[in-house]
Amino acid sequence: MASNTVSMPSPVCLIENGSDSQLHVNPLALQILDGIRQPVVAVSVVGMYRTGKSYLMNKLAGQREGFALGSTIQSHTKGIWMWCVPHPTKPDLTLVLLDTEGLGDVEKGDQKNDCWIFALAILLSSTLIYNSKGTIDNNALENLQYPFSWLCPKPQVFS
Secondary structure (H helix, E strand, C coil): CCCCCCCCCCCEEEEEECCCCCEEECHHHHHHHHCCCCCEEEEEEEEECCCCHHHHHHHHCCCCCCCCCCCCCCCCCCCEEEEEEECCCCCCCEEEEEEECCECCCCCCCHHHHHHHHHHHHHHCCEEEEECCCCCCHHHHHHHCHHHHHHCCCCCCCC
8 A cells, every 4th residue: 555545444523513503524534535545445435324335435435334323213324424545446546435315314314414514525525426215307407406406406487
């Protein structure tokens, strides 16, 4: 492994949900990112809650464990979690995996939080994975517009 490669033993929270209902950047995560001295490939996964996003990211990291997995109906991931690992095929790159909290969790009750998490995942990643159960149908495509429905509302037409 090259000396400029950052390899984390486990994920850390990058974007935290604060008690003030605001999103906050974790300074430890920024310090880790600042230590990377080679190009990165950032891969984010977004989708509805309890659809296997964390499991998929563990597979991309080549690990059985790492991102928290749940065996209940309750979601485990809150905010955006980050795991920097060596790229599996390109030693001159660092793979930054970003696991997001699930969209549409009724226990959260704050749709704005979902929109910000989704929008941040889009902005932070070079590759975005939209994870859905089953086939990608019209409902799944409408969910892709989810963060923008709040951030960029449709103009109202008055007659």
